Amino acid sequence: MTGSEPFSIHALELGPMENFVYLIHDHASGRAAVVDPAWEVPEVLALAESRGVRITDILLTHSHHDHINGISDVLDKYDAQLHLMKDEAQFWGQALDMPTLHHGGEVIALGETQIKTLLTPGHTPGSACYHVGNELITGDTLFVFGCGRCDLNGGDPEQMFVTLRDMAERLPAETLIHPGHNYAEKTCTTMHEQVEGNPFMHFDRPEYFVHYRMHNHDRHRDSPNAPVCSGEEMQ
Secondary structure, eight states, rough: OTTTEEEEEHHHHHHHHEEEEEEEETTTTTEEEEESSSSSSSHHHHHHHHHTTTEEEOOOOOOOOOOHHHHHHHHHHHHOOEEEEHHHHHHOOOOOOOOOOSSSSOEEETTEEEEEEOOOOOOTTTTEEEEEEEEEEETEEETEEEEEOOSSOOOHHHHHHHHHHHHHHHHHOOOOOESSSBBSSSSEEEHHHHHHOGGGSSSSSSSHHHHHHIIIIIOOOOOSBBBOOOOTTTT
């Protein structure tokens, strides 16, 4: 974040799965959006209170339990609007109280802060990323030197291949990536670093990507994730 930007993004690492919960704070309005509220939500509420902001929006990157189990705790304190992708709502199948459903490409106005929604399927059918200024909150789509699993219900490795290639081609190299979990040797990265060092972004052919994601990666790489030179991922 630079001083000229109308927002700031605060991260909390919470829960047994090293989840990142993000608070996007619009400076002018005092509004905030929480991304993927889960686990120790009182810490999120305390952060909002310490910053003097009110949570008006809840943004979901996807519907897995470890990213949503604190929604009700936020709604107990704030009358916040829930946002997620229409494809994810259909996949989730949960009865929701008048959420705002997106298709990807819409802009959520948080005071003076513009949050662009990106549909990024692969981990789940309606996974989303949220683009704020020069920063991108990626959930379980893109990790630092990794990507989300595709072997869970709703996962699709072929679609993940397309999503990651599209992100690499469309997003500026200097885009700051904020992942959904703390699985790497660093907590934030740039798109340039990921194109260079993320093994999942080194593949030109989907069949090679699928084989690596579904069969090779978890057997040959240990946490924390670290950069891999192009060509080393298949060794």
